[in-house]
Amino acid sequence: MKGFTIKTEIEEYDTFEQYAAQADLGPQDLVLCGEHTYDKYVAPLSLSVQTLFREKYGKGEPTDGMVDAILDALRKKEFNRIIAIGGGTVVDIAKVVAVAGKEDKVDDLYDNVDKLKKVHPLVIIPTTCGTGSEVTNISVINRVSKGVKMGLASNAMLADKAVMITNMLDSLPYKIFSTSSIDAMVHSVESFLSPNGCSISRIFSTEALKTIIQCWKKSVEAGGGDAWKTCAADFLKASNWAGLGFGYAGCAAVHACAYPLGSVYHIPHGQSNQLMFKDVMEKYKQIQPTGRINDLEDIIAECLGVTQSEALTALYELMDKVLKKEPLRNFGVKESDLPVFAGDVIKTQQRLLKNNYIQLSEEQVLEIYKAAY
Template sequence: MFTYEMPTKLYFGKGCVAQSVADMAALGKKALIVTGRSSAKRNGSQDAVVAVLESAGLGWVLFDEVEANPSVEIVRNGAELGRKEQVDFVIGIGGGSPMDAAKVIALLCTNDLDDEILFTGPYGAPPLPIVTVPTTSGTGSEVTKISILTNHKAGTKQGVKSPMLYPKLSLADPSFTMGVPEHVTIDTAIDALSHAIEGYMAKDATPVSDVWAEEALRFFGLHLTQLRGTLSYAVREDLMYASTLAGIVISQAGTTLVHGMGYCLTYYKGFSHGRANGLLLPQYMKLMEESMADKAQRVWELLGFAGSDDFEAFMKDLMPDTVTLSEEEIEKFTTMVMKTASVKATSYDVTAGVVARIYAHISK
């Protein structure tokens, strides 16, 4: 027995934002646009969204203060603006950070939640309708029911998760990713790859989510060796397609140990989310070769690798980053990870020793 839910209406392809006028108008009279400081302005996505709003006679207000790894404090600021301006819906434009922030801002516009309830629920009222416009090919947040925030009180990144956070509308135009820098292209692609792999391997994987995971992995296999340098629109389109599919996968099956361990590397060691995942994926796949040999072999077939050693060599070349972890840090991070849901979601008997061993392996 399994369930499948994907209530987001998705437009995908060049120029798709302009096709959403009627859908946008159905959401209300005034929008809160949530972005970072500059990228949505540079890549044309903000102008495209504003053009649609204004052609439909809709009002809008801008909140462009979202930082990388958005904090609880920043989404509260955004929600305060949204309530003050009496907006009817929220549009998140950008990578995972603005889209994740937009989801929680929409929730906080309709719910008065303290920090504890924010991360656990329950939520009394549904959020304002959410629209997502991805400008990177990585998080898949445009089609998920999850938002990841930095919780400084807890000293880590944590998830806000509810079916109510599914966007009503997602507008995925790969042309907005054409100017993404090489390091961001790599980071986001590996983040999306980890979604496809972890969702495929997760205990909660279903026959339907596996179909999307294999399709995503097939497209990643076409382009993993092409992430450096100038990328054509066709490659950018394939990467966004794979990333969106991987988002659908984790919206059904969730993420596993890679994400649970990676959050510590991001919060305490300053690694981007994709880089953190990239450091951890090869050792994670060694576990999967033990516990899920058939699926692990299928991953290697789709990606074009001989096995985990071959994959690790590729990842070290693609992401030659190193991290130094003291024994105290390994112990601290391991204790934190063992308390997360990512451990139980993993198709392996994850012990503190397993987590510590992986951290030690990537430490130089």
């Protein structure tokens, strides 16, 4: 078994201004973020940093074309640290930029993943409470040219520092909060169930899951909407802990089945996970009802004040109050897509499927899609 290590230094601040003063940001730093984030948090401090605004190169989650355009734009720039401030898209892009040489394109990095080396020091400041990827070695790119959404994983892409700043969540819209916190919850569950976890990784997965469920419950009971912001610091920490859990143990079938939904229909990543979560878990329970999944049910039951047998159903009901689950057909997914998706998952997502609670055949993956449809 590999040893559990945390290679990224984790810092915590209340405000971006506190971090900027400590970090001595200056002309050799490249701030990679969205323009709105820059205007709200960075510009008022009059820092002499270089900038790259990701929306100038495309919208939505990162594609190979978007990232190649960014790499082209940076070829003549000279900079040292990358300061990535954003959600999953910004973080995934920044990890690629951190390991890309002057002539590299996205395909070169996938083709030479075992040889990747860090070119620029990387600092990641998350502005959502979901990805946890500030402490993982994975970047997920939609390789449109190849028709598949794939993870690029290398320890060279681990951030040197992950900086948790509570006020970065101040302007987070409810929809992004809901989808990102669901993503973090799925990270915690999949890494807890993963056969590739260990006792230490499960501590992070467990605490992340407990915190998210308890904060969801508190927010819903307070009337929903922006009530979640009273728990913003806890959601941010839980996302980070879930990242540490899945950074070691991996994600599994929920993420694997969600990827085609994002790649083909551009459904936000966290929502794609929500659409698949219940049906993957029910398939797990159908095939192997006893095992670590019962330990998971015990954790959920304790948080929600229900019995073990009621736990998963109670979690689904709470999730629906955070963001209502809808059938795949409501997003334009065609029934004819389902066998194609199932085949693609088996063919292209073995990196994730090896972390399943139990292994799934292509037929069983198709049954999951049909149940979600």
